[in-house]
Amino acid sequence: MQFKVSTESIITLASDCIILTHTEDKDMLLGLAQQVDEQMDHRISQLIAEKEIKGTYGEVTLLHTWGKIPAKRVLVLGLGKEEKLTIDRARNAYAIAARKAQSIGVRELAVVVSQKYKAIWNPVDLGQAVVEAIQLGTYTFNYKTKEKPQQKIERILVTVDGISVKAVEAGVERGIIFAESxxxxxxxxxxxxxxxxxxxxxxxxxxxxxxxxxxxxxxxxxxxxxxxxxxxxxxxxxxxxxxxxxxxxxxxxxxxxxxxxxxxxxxxxxxxxxxxxxxxxxxxxxxxxxxxxxxxxxxxxxxxxxxxxxxxxxxxxxxxxxxxxxxxxxxxxxxxxxxxxxxxxxxxxxxxxxxxxxxxxxxxxxxxxxxxxxxxxxxxxxxxxxxxxxxxxxxxxxxxxxxxxxxxxxxxxxxxxxxxxxxxxxxxxxxxxxxxxxxxxxxxxxxxxxxxxxxxxxxxxxxxxxxxxxxxxxxxxxxxxxxxxxxxxxxxxxxxxx
Missing domain, CATH: 3.40.630.10 (Zn peptidases)
Known part of the structure; x- marks a missing residue:
C-alpha cells in the first residue's frame, strides 16, 4: 500500500473513491465536502435533508459521481456527534470506511486531512491516525487457496487543506511504521x-x-x-x-x-x-x-x-x-x-x-x-x-x-x-x-x-x-x-x- 501526501484539491483528484465526513449534529456539509456537494448538484445535501444520510457514527453511504467530479465514487462517512469525537473514534470510523472501499474494489482512495479539526488535534497525530485506520482496518489473514484473492487498496492519496504538509507527512510516515508493526x-x-x-x-x-x-x-x-x-x-x-x-x-x-x-x-x-x-x-x-x-x-x-x-x-x-x-x-x-x-x-x-x-x-x-x-x-x-x-x-x-x-x-x-x-x-x-x-x-x-x-x-x-x-x-x-x-x-x- 502506497501513501502520497498532496495539496491538490479533492475536487480535481481522479481517484477511484474519496472519503468525505459528516457529523450527526450538522444539518449541512462544510468545507471541502460542501464543495464536492456543489459539483454533484447538491445530491449529498439532499440525502442529508431527507435523512438518508444521518451522520451517525460508522455510517457509510456510497455515491457514484457520474462524471460530476473526476473521482468515480464518494463515501460519506458518519462521525457521530461532534462533541463525542476523539481521534481514536475518528481512527476507528475511517477504518470502517476503508473496509467498505476495499470491498467494492477501490484501488486508489483519497482522504482529506483538513484544518477543520486542527484546533483540537495535532496534524501529525491526525495524519498518523488516518494511515493507521486504513492499514489496520483493511488487514487480512488466511491460508485459502481456491478463493479468489480480494482486491486490495493499493494507493492512498492524503490531501492536505489548510494545515502543514510537512506535519501531515511526518504523521503519515509514522503511521505506516506503527500500522505495519x-x-x-x-x-x-x-x-x-x-x-x-x-x-x-x-x-x-x-x-x-x-x-x-x-x-x-x-x-x-x-x-x-x-x-x-x-x-x-x-x-x-x-x-x-x-x-x-x-x-x-x-x-x-x-x-x-x-x-x-x-x-x-x-x-x-x-x-x-x-x-x-x-x-x-x-x-x-x-x-x-x-x-x-x-x-x-x-x-x-x-x-x-x-x-x-x-x-x-x-x-x-x-x-x-x-x-x-x-x-x-x-x-x-x-x-x-x-x-x-x-x-x-x-x-x-x-x-x-x-x-x-x-x-x-x-x-x-x-x-x-x-x-x-x-x-x-x-x-x-x-x-x-x-x-x-x-x-x-x-x-x-x-x-x-x-x-x-x-x-x-x-x-x-x-x-x-x-x-x-x-x-x-x-x-x-x-x-x-x-x-x-x-x-x-x-x-x-x-x-x-x-x-x-x-x-x-x-x-x-x-x-x-x-x-x-x-x-x-x-x-x-x-x-x-x-x-x-x-x-x-x-x-x-x-x-x-x-
Whole structure:
C-alpha cells in the first residue's frame, strides 16, 4: 500500500473513491465536502435533508459521481456527534470506511486531512491516525487457496487543506511504521501453532533484528538450563518443541542510564498442561504468544524510528503441552531469581515463564519493565474485550505507560495490587505458589509477577481480553489484534523525550 501526501484539491483528484465526513449534529456539509456537494448538484445535501444520510457514527453511504467530479465514487462517512469525537473514534470510523472501499474494489482512495479539526488535534497525530485506520482496518489473514484473492487498496492519496504538509507527512510516515508493526504482531498471533513454534518465532525475531541491525541473542534449552530457569523449563517440559529465550537490544541513547525492558509472554500453544483446558475455542490458544508478538512488533518499529531510548526485549517462548514429561500440580521449581515456586495449577503457566524472564531482564540491566501477556481469563470478567488491565508497583511508571496507551488509542484500566493480596501467592512449602483458586484471578497473576519485579519500576499489561476478538470492530479485525504494540512504540518514543 502506497501513501502520497498532496495539496491538490479533492475536487480535481481522479481517484477511484474519496472519503468525505459528516457529523450527526450538522444539518449541512462544510468545507471541502460542501464543495464536492456543489459539483454533484447538491445530491449529498439532499440525502442529508431527507435523512438518508444521518451522520451517525460508522455510517457509510456510497455515491457514484457520474462524471460530476473526476473521482468515480464518494463515501460519506458518519462521525457521530461532534462533541463525542476523539481521534481514536475518528481512527476507528475511517477504518470502517476503508473496509467498505476495499470491498467494492477501490484501488486508489483519497482522504482529506483538513484544518477543520486542527484546533483540537495535532496534524501529525491526525495524519498518523488516518494511515493507521486504513492499514489496520483493511488487514487480512488466511491460508485459502481456491478463493479468489480480494482486491486490495493499493494507493492512498492524503490531501492536505489548510494545515502543514510537512506535519501531515511526518504523521503519515509514522503511521505506516506503527500500522505495519501492529500488523506484524497480528500475523504472528494469527499463525497456527504448527507454523509458529518457539524456534520459528525465534527465526522471526532474527528477521526483525537483521532488518534493523538490532543486537539479538537466542538462548537454547541447554543455555536456559545453565541459567537455572526452572520455572520456564518446567512449562516447556511437556512439549517436544524446545524452548527459546529471545533477547533483543536497541541502544539509541547510550549516554542514558535508564533502559526499558519489554517482556512478552511467548506461549506458542497452550493446552493447559495436565490440567487441560476445555475443548471450546482451544484453537485460539495459538494466540497465547500475543505478548511476544506485541514486543516483536514494537521492536520492528523501534528499529525503524530509532528513538532516543534504550530498550531490551526479553521473550520466553515455549509450548504448554500434555505428556509424560509435563509438570504436575504440586511440583516445586526453582527460578532464575532463586525463589522457589509450588505449582498449584499447570494452566497458570504464563506467570512462570515471565517470572524467569523478568528476573533475567533485571540481570541484563533494565531499570524499568513492562511485561505484556495473555495472562488470565479473569481480566476478561473484569474488563471485557475493550480494555487491557494494567498493574504496577510504581505510580509514576504506571502513569507513563497509561499515557503512551492513551496516545495510541489503546484503552487500559489500572487494577490494584495492594499488600493485602500477597496472601494469594503465599505457599506453605515454597516461597510462592502460582495459583490460589477462584477469586481475584487477574490480581493473583500480577501479584506473582510483582514478587520477581522487586523494587524495579514495573507495569504488567494483561491482554487476555484485548489480544483476540471474535468480530471485526473499528481498526480491529476478527482474530489477533496486535494489542499494545502501538503503546509500546509510543512508550519508547516518549521515554526518549524525557
Amino acid at each position: 501492529q500488523n506484524l504482531a497480528r500475523d504472528l498471533g494469527n499463525t497456527p501453532a504448527n507454523k509458529m513454534t518457539p524456534s520459528l518465532l525465534a527465526d522471526k525475531a532474527k528477521e526483525v533484528a537483521k532488518k534493523h541491525r538490532l543486537e539479538i541473542n537466542i538462548l537454547d534449552k541447554k543455555q536456559i538450563q545453565e541459567l537455572n530457569m526452572g520455572a520456564f523449563l518446567a512449562v516447556s517440559k511437556g512439549s517436544d518443541e524446545e524452548p527459546k529465550l529471545i533477547v533483543m537490544k536497541y541502544f539509541g541513547a547510550p549516554e542514558y542510564k535508564d533502559v526499558i525492558g519489554f517482556v512478552g509472554k511467548g506461549i506458542t500453544f497452550d493446552s493447559g498442561g495436565i490440567q487441560i483446558k476445555p475443548d471450546k475455542d482451544m484453537d485460539e490458544m495459538k494466540g497465547d504468544m500475543a505478548g511476544a508478538a506485541a514486543v516483536l512488533g514494537a521492536m520492528n518499529a523501534i528499529g525503524s524510528l530509532e528513538p532516543h531510548a534504550n530498550i531490551i526485549a526479553v521473550i520466553p517462548s515455549c509450548e504448554n503441552m500434555v505428556s509424560g514429561h509435563a509438570i504436575h500440580p504440586g511440583d516445586i521449581v526453582e527460578t532464575f531469581s532463586g525463589k522457589t515456586v509450588e505449582i498449584k495449577h499447570t494452566d497458570a503457566e504464563g506467570r512462570l515463564i515471565l517470572a524467569d524472564a523478568i528476573s533475567y531482564a533485571k540481570h541484563l540491566g533494565v531499570t524499568k519493565i513492562v511485561d505484556v501477556a495473555t495472562l488470565t481469563g479473569s481480566v476478561i470478567s473484569a474488563l471485557g474485550h475493550h480494555m487491557t488491565g494494567i498493574f504496577s508497583n510504581d505510580p509514576d511508571w504506571a502513569k507513563e505507560v497509561k499515557t503512551a496507551a492513551n496516545l495510541s488509542g489503546e484503552k487500559v484500566w489500572e487494577l490494584p495490587i495492594d499488600d493485602d493480596y500477597e496472601e494469594l501467592v503465599e505457599s506453605e512449602i515454597a516461597d510462592l505458589k502460582n495459583d490460589a483458586g477462584f477469586g481475584a484471578g487477574a490480581i493473583q497473576g500480577a501479584m506473582f509477577l510483582k514478587a520477581f519485579a522487586g523494587d524495579t519500576p514495573w507495569a504488567h499489561l494483561d491482554i487476555a481480553g484485548t489480544s483476540w476478538l471474535s468480530e471485526t470492530k473499528g481498526v480491529n479485525i476478527k482474530g489477533a489484534t496486535g494489542a499494545m504494540t502501538r503503546s509500546l512504540i509510543a512508550l519508547a518514543i516518549r521515554f526518549g523525550g524525557n
